[in-house]
Amino acid sequence: MIDGDYELLTDDSMLHEPILLVMMTGWIDAAGAAAAAVEAVIEECETSPLIRFDDDTFVDYRARRPTMELRDGVNTNLRWHHIELTAGQSPSGRDILVLSGPEPDMNWRRFSKAIGDIAVELGVTQMIGFGAYPFAAPHTRAARLSCSSPSTEVLASVSFARSSVDVPAGMAAALEHTMHDRKIPALGIWAQVPHYVSAMSYPAASAALLDGLHEATGVKIVGAGLRNEITIQRQRIDQMIADNSEHQNMIHQLEALHDAAVEDDADAANAAAEMRIKSGDEIAAEIEEFFREQD
Structure with missing residues (x-):
């Protein structure tokens, strides 16, 4: 099946009340914490491509140029930036959809509508967005989570911190409203990353996002590799300031x-x-x- 905005790559995916996880690059992701958390989800849920969106419709190539693979003068390949929806199952058997790739450079309302229509068609029951931002927080404390949602009921269902602030919005924020309008609960989960380490990886924030996913949806992603790195990095930072x-x-x-x-x-x-x-x-x-x- 091919739509003007996207192509269905497989028609043999049988999904039952999937959860939609959203993490698109190009917006705030301090220390790459959200991207690392989503990679852990993709790995443990063994997701595979389900839908690919049309690059020409949503990607500005001047801002996101394809990578040319040059080998001894031979232009062997161009690697393009794709927006994809992948599908898999959590270790406990819960169907998962992951929307990843570059945040659209244009046609945001059009993209949001397409995702909303797809979510309804596939029976999505909940949307979760991942993000991470630099904050005046110490690395000696557990990474704290904050949240956003158009629904007060959704906010009441989790223990995450809440803020009042006017800031530029990302695509995930737009999708929260798109899902809310379609009666699909939507929640953005944000990890606070110590601002003095936001330029390096910070696995503690990634692990916190996975814990937040578990609290919000019941889906447990171990992320063993990330959690093993937490102690090592903590010791490294402690040594730096000792x-x-x-x-x-x-x-x-x-x-x-x-x-x-x-x-x-x-x-x-x-x-x-x-x-x-x-x-x-x-x-x-x-x-x-x-x-x-x-x-």
Whole structure:
């Protein structure tokens, strides 16, 4: 089956009340945490391509040029950026759909409608979006999750933090409304990544996203490789700051900010917020410089 906007690559997929997981590159994904979490889902669910969207309709090649594979002067291949919907099953047998690839550069409403129509046709029962953003948080605490949804009922079903802020939206945010309009529960799950490590991988945030997926949907993805890396990276970062009292003090300040938010202590939160305003960017800059010197 071929639609003007997409091509159905296989017609032998029998899906039962699948969950749709969305993570498109090109928007905020600090430390690549969301991409790594989705890769763990794709690997454990053994997904395979179901639908491929038309590149010419949704991708700006000037912004996302194909990669030319040049071998001894021979132009052997061009690797294009594809938006795909893949299908698989979780280890417990739950059907999973994964929407991945570059975030569309154009025709957002058209793309959202196409995804919404496909979701209804395939019987999608829930949409989850993954993302990660840099935040004034310490690496010595578990990565915290925040959430977004057009539905207060969906928000009430999870324990994640909630914010009030006006920010540019990504495609996942648009899809939340598309699903909500079609009576499909939609939830965006965001991991907070310590801003001083947001330029490197941060598996703790990826693991937190997988835990958030489990809480929101009941689907458990182990992500053993990611979880094995958490302790190793924690030790590496601890070692980097161990001999610097100034950086240790900065981490303690960030811990105070984090703990105040978790404990919902208004006085402590206000004090921590003032600390963040005064020193948040300085902390990031100094620790990033420290990391560069260590490298």
